[in-house]
Amino acid sequence: MTSLLSSQCAKVIAIDGPSASGKGTIAERIATLLNRDYLDSGALYRLTALYAQQSQIDWTNETQIAHLASTLPANFIAGKILLNNQDVTVDIRNESIGMGASKIAAFPAVRMALLQRQRDFLTEKGLVADGRDMASVVFPNAELKIFLTASAQVRAKRRALQLGLPVNGVQFQQILTDIEKRDVADQSRVVAPLKPVAEAHILDTSFLNIQESVQKILDWYRIIEK
Numbered sequence: 300m301t302s303l304l305s306s307q308c309a310k311v312i313a314i315d316g317p318s319a320s321g322k323g324t325i326a327e328r329i330a331t332l333l334n335r336d337y338l339d340s341g342a343l344y345r346l347t348a349l350y351a352q353q354s355q356i357d358w359t360n361e362t363q364i365a366h367l368a369s370t371l372p373a374n375f376i377a378g379k380i381l382l383n384n385q386d387v388t389v390d391i392r393n394e395s396i397g398m399g400a401s402k403i404a405a406f407p408a409v410r411m412a413l414l415q416r417q418r419d420f421l422t423e424k425g426l427v428a429d430g431r432d433m434a435s436v437v438f439p440n441a442e443l444k445i446f447l448t449a450s451a452q453v454r455a456k457r458r459a460l461q462l463g464l465p466v467n468g469v470q471f472q473q474i475l476t477d478i479e480k481r482d483v484a485d486q487s488r489v490v491a492p493l494k495p496v497a498e499a500h501i502l503d504t505s506f507l508n509i510q511e512s513v514q515k516i517l518d519w520y521r522i523i524e525k
């Protein structure tokens with residue numbers, strides 16, 4: 300694995316960006332189109348937060364959470380995410396686990412514990428990886444680096460639609476506030492803060508649909524592939 304990474308250019312498309320920017324959907328679609336594996340790195344942070352909750356370990360306890368992260372009994376099988384052989388695909392997506400993930404993701408020891416686990420997703424087949432620090436820390440030699448973003452309003456609307464909620468009113472305002480809070484937490488942490496690396500292609504999807512966003516990334520990919 301290390302040799303794949305330390306080579307001049309790793310066969311990785313790194314897609315970073317803020318909460319609800321559409322990274323997951325877009326990254327998964329590109330992985331399918333290019334016949335590559337897909338890494339949802341946020342799921343590992345979410346799994347760690349859920350595992351801590353189940354183990355009654357407080358999200359402020361860096362040492363114990365790092366230990367849990369290093370022994371995370373998680374499996375990704377046929378679109379399902381398992382923790383201790385239990386299907387937690389839906390459970391890890393709730394907003395409180397998202398907040399917990401954001402909290403524990405600020406601990407250097409937790410990030411270190413998950414680093415090799417993320418790198419192990421890369422095989423000869425190649426990878427599309429989405430997260431916050433794919434381009435900066437986990438796969439610094441990625442062949443293509445994308446920073447995917449959209450305005451907080453647009454992201455909140457997408458999240459509301461995803462949850463089947465109205466795109467105005469009190470619940471919508473709460474979603475917007477949560478997204479803005481998570482942006483601040485992810486951008487202001489000391490380790491691996493969310494920000495584009497110098498060589499990243501910035502893609503603002505505020506006025507693009509999924510298909511248009513996928514196409515734009517594939518256009519960039521075709522250029523480097525030549």
Ligand code: CDP
Pocket residue numbers: 317318319320323340341342344345397400401402404405429430431432433481485
């Ligand atoms: O999809 P959404 O942005 O809501 O969240 P996610 O990608 O599942 O990630 C959940 C949380 O994990 C984020 O708020 C980040 O704080 C953290 N995370 C991280 O720090 N580094 C990553 N590579 C991926 C996620």
